[in-house]
Amino acid sequence: MNDADLTIWGSGSWGTALAAHLAENGRTVCLWGRAEAQIERMRTTGRNEAYLPGTVLPDGVHLTANVEEAATASSMWALAVPSHAVEDMAQTLRPYLAHVACAVSLAKGIDADTGRTMTQVMEQVWQPNDPPCVALSGPSHAEEVALSAPTTVVAAHPDKQWAEAVRDVFMTDRFRVYTNTDRLGVELAGAAKNVLALAAGICDGVGYGDNAKAALITRGLAELRRLGHALGAVPETFAGLAGIGDLVVTCVSGHSRNRHLGEQLGRGHTLDEALDAMHMVAEGVYTTKAIHRLAQEHNVDMPITAAVNAILHEDADPHRLMERLMARAPKPEVRPASS
Numbered sequence: 001m002n003d004a005d006l007t008i009w010g011s012g013s014w015g016t017a018l019a020a021h022l023a024e025n026g027r028t029v030c031l032w033g034r035a036e037a038q039i040e041r042m043r044t045t046g047r048n049e050a051y052l053p054g055t056v057l058p059d060g061v062h063l064t065a066n067v068e069e070a071a072t073a074s075s076m077w078a079l080a081v082p083s084h085a086v087e088d089m090a091q092t093l094r095p096y097l098a099h100v101a102c103a104v105s106l107a108k109g110i111d112a113d114t115g116r117t118m119t120q121v122m123e124q125v126w127q128p129n130d131p132p133c134v135a136l137s138g139p140s141h142a143e144e145v146a147l148s149a150p151t152t153v154v155a156a157h158p159d160k161q162w163a164e165a166v167r168d169v170f171m172t173d174r175f176r177v178y179t180n181t182d183r184l185g186v187e188l189a190g191a192a193k194n195v196l197a198l199a200a201g202i203c204d205g206v207g208y209g210d211n212a213k214a215a216l217i218t219r220g221l222a223e224l225r226r227l228g229h230a231l232g233a234v235p236e237t238f239a240g241l242a243g244i245g246d247l248v249v250t251c252v253s254g255h256s257r258n259r260h261l262g263e264q265l266g267r268g269h270t271l272d273e274a275l276d277a278m279h280m281v282a283e284g285v286y287t288t289k290a291i292h293r294l295a296q297e298h299n300v301d302m303p304i305t306a307a308v309n310a311i312l313h314e315d316a317d318p319h320r321l322m323e324r325l326m327a328r329a330p331k332p333e334v335r336p337a338s339s
């Protein structure tokens with residue numbers, strides 16, 4: 001096969017949901033997974049029971065575990081592996097870069113060691129070939145996209161023609177794609193919302209209620225805007241789909257793995273116990289440290305992120321942290337983004 005509209009790298013929940021939805025809407029999609037046995041099971045059953053139970057894979061999804069076959073299947077690649085696997089995936093794909101005209105990052109995370117966004121990771125590995133790397137993000141739970149429930153996202157690249165090229169491949173009647181030239185803001189928002197979703201889940205697990213959850217979403221957005229300002233993102237991006245949109249859905253949805261993991265922590269489980277009970281990725285676990293470090297390096301006040309970091313990595317008690325958050329010095333609600 002060499003005439004697919006899209007190659008998706010990663011056959012977890014998100015890769016599978018997008019492949020199924022796009023194929024249902026007339027696209028031909030090559031879906032690559034690293035485990036031959038899992039791909040073979042998907043071929044035999046026509047489903048991905050491990051990551052997206054119930055969804056039937058349409059005929060337009062071509063399944064493979066062969067890297068060369070997937071790399072040459074189309075000239076648009078979308079990376080749907082977790083953020084901690086993006087650098088390795090990009091390395092694996094280096095020999096095939098002549099085949100790609102445009103790449104899409106679907107992961108929502110920040111590199112834990114370097115603080116780079118996922119398109120920055122891809123660009124660094126792929127230089128000097130430099131295929132354009134577009135970020136696609138927004139409120140989009142795989143389980144709902146697989147059912148073709150109405151969903152809106154944003155494709156972002158500094159050069160709008162590449163954001164539009166990705167929009168044209170991904171947009172359907174039920175999957176609406178906006179464009180944005182603030183790729184950095186879109187990626188920061190997509191990563192940071194997972195940290196705040198952990199906070200929302202902790203709040204649920206402890207039983208603090210809806211007022212506290214609304215406060216976490218609102219004040220979480222305020223600290224995300226401050227970080228974005230310090231790093232050069234466009235403030236309006238955080239009022240968009242990748243910002244408040246994804247923050248709301250991830251903090252309230254029963255589908256969210258990040259919110260769920262936070263809830264387990266709030267109920268008193270250790271991080272190891274909570275992770276052991278999940279086989280899907282909860283990006284916030286990896287991203288919290290990276291965002292906390294970025295905040296410190298850029299002198300940005302991010303008290304909620306700092307509290308989540310302390311719960312994850314310093315075994316801090318959520319009750320004590322909530323008391324500390326509430327007892328901080330009074331402040332005006334609206335401050336200049338730089339303070």
Ligand SMILES: NC(=O)c1ccc[n+]([C@@H]2O[C@H](COP(=O)([O-])OP(=O)(O)OC[C@H]3O[C@@H](n4cnc5c(N)ncnc54)[C@H](O)[C@@H]3O)[C@@H](O)[C@H]2O)c1
Pocket residue numbers: 010011012013014015033034051080081082083085088089106107108109140141142143279280281283
């Ligand atoms: N699930 C969603 O609703 C959703 C929606 C939007 C964005 N995302 C983002 O998409 C990314 C992937 O999430 P997901 O939900 O599909 O995760 P998942 O846990 O459901 O699946 C991850 C997939 O990646 C594979 N994988 C893991 N490490 C790998 C490696 N080193 N090399 C190759 N493959 C590897 C796993 O085998 C699995 O198939 C995450 O960054 C997530 O935040 C997820």
Ligand SMILES: O=P(O)(O)OC[C@H](O)CO
Pocket residue numbers: 108138139140141142194197246249250255256257258259281282283
């Ligand atoms: O299940 P989560 O917490 O990884 O969230 C999935 C998507 O990012 C929601 O937009």
